[in-house]
Amino acid sequence: MKWALAVAPLLVLAALALYSPEEDTATTYxxxxxxxxxxxxxxxxxxxxxxxxxxxxxxxxxxHPDLLGFGPDGKVVGGHNFIDPSQPPLDTNGHGTQxxxxxxxxxxxxxxxxxxxxxxxxxxxxxxxxxxDLIVAALRMAVEAGADIVNISLGVNKTNxxxxxxxxxxxKRGVLVVAAAGNDGPVSESIGSPGHNxxxxxxxxxxxxxxxSQVATLTVNGMPFVAIPMLDSAVPAEPIDxxxxxxxxxxxxxxxxxxATGAVILAERGSDTMGEMLYFSIKxxxxxxxxxxxxxxxxxxDDEIFYGELIHEFNEPGYAPRIPAVSMSREDGLAILEMTxxxxxxxxxxxxxxxxxxxxxxxxxxxPFYAKPDIxxxxxxINTTTLSGYGAVSGTSYATPHVSGAAALLLQQNPGxxxxxxxxxxxxxxxxxxxxxxxxxxxxxxxxxRLDVTAALSAGLVVQPPVVVASVTPAEPRTAVPVDLRxxxxxxxxxxxxxDVPGADVSYSMYDGTLLLHLGxxxxxxxxxxxxxxxxxxxxxxxxxxxxxxxxxxQDGGRLWFEVSHPDxxxxxxxxxxxxxxxxxxxxxxxxxxxxxxxxxxxLHYVQADIVAGSRGTAAYDTILxxxxxxxxxxxxxxxxxxxRQVAIAVAIAGxxxxxxxxMPAGRRPLYPAGRR
Numbered sequence: 084m085k086w087a088l089a090v091a092p093l094l095v096l097a098a099l100a101l102y103s104p105e106e107d108t109a110t111t112y113x114x115x116x117x118x119x120x121x122x123x124x125x126x127x128x129x130x131x132x133x134x135x136x137x138x139x140x141x142x143x144x145x146x147h148p149d150l151l152g153f154g155p156d157g158k159v160v161g162g163h164n165f166i167d168p169s170q171p172p173l174d175t176n177g178h179g180t181q182x183x184x185x186x187x188x189x190x191x192x193x194x195x196x197x198x199x200x201x202x203x204x205x206x207x208x209x210x211x212x213x214x215x216d217l218i219v220a221a222l223r224m225a226v227e228a229g230a231d232i233v234n235i236s237l238g239v240n241k242t243n244x245x246x247x248x249x250x251x252x253x254x255k256r257g258v259l260v261v262a263a264a265g266n267d268g269p270v271s272e273s274i275g276s277p278g279h280n281x282x283x284x285x286x287x288x289x290x291x292x293x294x295x296s297q298v299a300t301l302t303v304n305g306m307p308f309v310a311i312p313m314l315d316s317a318v319p320a321e322p323i324d325x326x327x328x329x330x331x332x333x334x335x336x337x338x339x340x341x342x343a344t345g346a347v348i349l350a351e352r353g354s355d356t357m358g359e360m361l362y363f364s365i366k367x368x369x370x371x372x373x374x375x376x377x378x379x380x381x382x383x384x385d386d387e388i389f390y391g392e393l394i395h396e397f398n399e400p401g402y403a404p405r406i407p408a409v410s411m412s413r414e415d416g417l418a419i420l421e422m423t424x425x426x427x428x429x430x431x432x433x434x435x436x437x438x439x440x441x442x443x444x445x446x447x448x449x450x451p452f453y454a455k456p457d458i459x460x461x462x463x464x465i466n467t468t469t470l471s472g473y474g475a476v477s478g479t480s481y482a483t484p485h486v487s488g489a490a491a492l493l494l495q496q497n498p499g500x501x502x503x504x505x506x507x508x509x510x511x512x513x514x515x516x517x518x519x520x521x522x523x524x525x526x527x528x529x530x531x532x533r534l535d536v537t538a539a540l541s542a543g544l545v546v547q548p549p550v551v552v553a554s555v556t557p558a559e560p561r562t563a564v565p566v567d568l569r570x571x572x573x574x575x576x577x578x579x580x581x582x583d584v585p586g587a588d589v590s591y592s593m594y595d596g597t598l599l600l601h602l603g604x605x606x607x608x609x610x611x612x613x614x615x616x617x618x619x620x621x622x623x624x625x626x627x628x629x630x631x632x633x634x635x636x637x638q639d640g641g642r643l644w645f646e647v648s649h650p651d652x653x654x655x656x657x658x659x660x661x662x663x664x665x666x667x668x669x670x671x672x673x674x675x676x677x678x679x680x681x682x683x684x685x686x687l688h689y690v691q692a693d694i695v696a697g698s699r700g701t702a703a704y705d706t707i708l709x710x711x712x713x714x715x716x717x718x719x720x721x722x723x724x725x726x727x728r729q730v731a732i733a734v735a736i737a738g739x740x741x742x743x744x745x746x747m748p749a750g751r752r753p754l755y756p757a758g759r760r
Contacts, residue, residue, distance in 0.1 A: 122195050122536050131196025134491040136186055137225035137233045139218060140179030142172040142205035147468050149190030150183055158187065162203035163224055165217045172205035177470045178480065179203065182236050184468030185484035192466060192473055195488025202230055215243050222249040226258050231494055234487040235277055236263045236480035243276040251664040254282035259502040261286060261487040263479040264456040265445035269309065271527065273445040274455050281663055284506050285455045287444040288462025288482040289516060289533050290437040299409050300432045303327065303419050309442050310379065310409040312433060313363055313391035317404045322432040323347065325376045329423050333366035333378065344374035347429040349419055352383040363391040363408065364398055371405040377431055378408045381416020388412045388442050390477065407431060437461065438516050440529050444479055447527035451704050452689040454550050454626060456530040458510050460485035489536045496540060497571060510549040511621040512538035526609055526624050544616045545569045551612065551625045553602055554704040556633040558648050561603035566623065568596055568614065584610025584625050602627050632703035634658065634692035641712040645678040647692055655695040663687045685712045
């Protein structure tokens with residue numbers, strides 16, 4: 084198995100803002116995303132001083148003036164080259180340098196925590212991939228070296244037990260692991276390890292605070308499609324409502340004899356003629372010359388959405404974009420093409436609102452017990468350090484270091500915070516993220532919201548858990564979830580509580596600093612709890628799941644007992660118990676037989692029962708805080724008696740199958756220059 088760098092597909096890195104030896108400065112998109120997440124360098128607040136952040140990546144170019152120095156007196160105080168241990172961890176690919184710049188660059192570009200120090204762990208030479216064993220080794224070495232935070236902008240869309248175990252061990256030793264969600268969105272269930280791990284702080288990507296972060300809403304005959312405005316596209320003053328016409332590759336000859344006046348042109352990316360250079364600017368210019376109101380370009384090679392650039396070094400003299408230009412995936416483009424056969428009408432609108440999830444950002448769910456991603460941060464056109472100077476890059480790789488830097492600021496201000504405390508503060512103080520429809524983005528798409536450093540640094544409260552995921556059933560139609568409100572200093576004082584969970588019956592009570600949230604519903608619902616304390620708002624997303632079956636867990640010492648029920652009766656259940664550290668225990672049970680497992684560690688445990696009821700399979704969930712395990716308990720030596728025929732039936736009904744990860748290393752596909760054609 085290999086691992087992919089979390090770089091947005093079909094976008095050339097370091098292509099949009101180039102380093103100029105004459106000017107010795109970055110000239111494009113400078114200091115946009117960092118202020119957008121609430122970092123103010125003029126306020127005299129924390130800057131990351133005294134915090135050590137490990138970057139597990141392709142190394143770091145510590146010869147860059149904004150990341151200068153390797154060793155005790157440098158920005159990069161140490162690290163290790165796992166590719167060639169005889170050499171220092173100097174970056175020759177660029178990805179690690181770009182990530183490091185977002186975290187802690189201190190020069191012409193300033194990262195989120197410019198005074199923080201870095202550790203460079205080089206686990207990939209060329210950005211093509213890396214063995215999980217190197218990730219594990221780098222994580223362990225970072226912990227031993229005294230890192231406070233580990234940034235991992237690496238990932239794959241399946242789980243890996245070794246990586247997850249290393250993340251869990253780091254968390255237990257007080258080290259926060261910040262991981263990229265990945266770039267397999269907008270497909271659901273596309274977050275793999277390490278972002279899948281419940282103890283990792285997993286980061287998805289929103290747009291940046293730039294005019295280039297215009298987002299588009301596009302519907303055809305009322306059906307919504309995902310479209311991304313091209314860089315430097317003309318912006319319509321009003322929504323465009325027009326018929327859509329397919330014109331091949333939008334060459335002059337493709338448009339000849341077609342009345343495109345006032346229409347939206349649908350065109351395919353690239354060309355079917357060898358050697359023909361049809362840049363996006365040429366397609367846009369041809370469509371504008373034909374009188375079109377806008378142009379949509381869909382991908383010609385695969386189904387990934389892409390970013391197009393209209394202004395580039397190959398433009399004809401005097402070229403300027405005249406009509407809106409957007410890109411979309413091949414699948415969506417072909418769907419619209421089919422709709423044109425019977426007449427289709429497009430409604431296209433541009434919005435300047437950076438707090439939307441980027442289509443490529445990977446989505447959850449990953450588990451019925453917790454939500455991923457945890458938080459979002461800007462991940463499009465991020466100006467940062469490169470091997471040769473400065474450049475704009477896109478991907479969840481670059482959203483992630485915004486959060487690592489924010490964690491450093493928070494830890495500097497509050498040195499006693501645990502990794503779970505830091506997660507709570509950053510997640511609960513995040514800002515609202517919406518879909519392009521204007522509705523709040525679902526929890527599995529955008530986590531709690533977009534990073535807000537100003538709010539996090541003003542926090543005086545740690546909310547645990549920062550996200551409530553609970554279950555109800557017909558047998559147990561209501562549940563109570565404790566939400567602990569721990570002040571960072573002094574007594575709790577006054578708070579105000581509001582909630583909005585459509586379709587649920589909600590109430591609460593307070594007991595000595597704990598808010599007991601009472602929830603009930605006859606269906607799965609999502610909403611939020613809002614707590615205001617000392618003028619700071621804490622938002623706690625709520626996901627209340629409704630299942631047909633019920634599993635109830637009780638504890639006696641280190642033994643967990645289970646009771647399973649289903650309104651239609653049941654014949655078999657497979658129960659899986661998972662600790663927060665990743666340890667798992669399994670048992671298969673039948674009615675009228677006592678069911679239990681022995682666990683060997685205190686802490687929160689997740690219980691999932693896959694129940695066979697008649698010919699149907701269904702799942703039920705429970706959580707239990709185990710606090711009765713005695714020290715010195717030993718793991719089991721024998722194998723429990725398992726009714727294998729029932730196991731086979733349950734597996735077949737549940738559809739549990741092995742899968743091969745679809746690994747997409749950076750550089751797998753040819754990248755067009757600056758995404759221009």
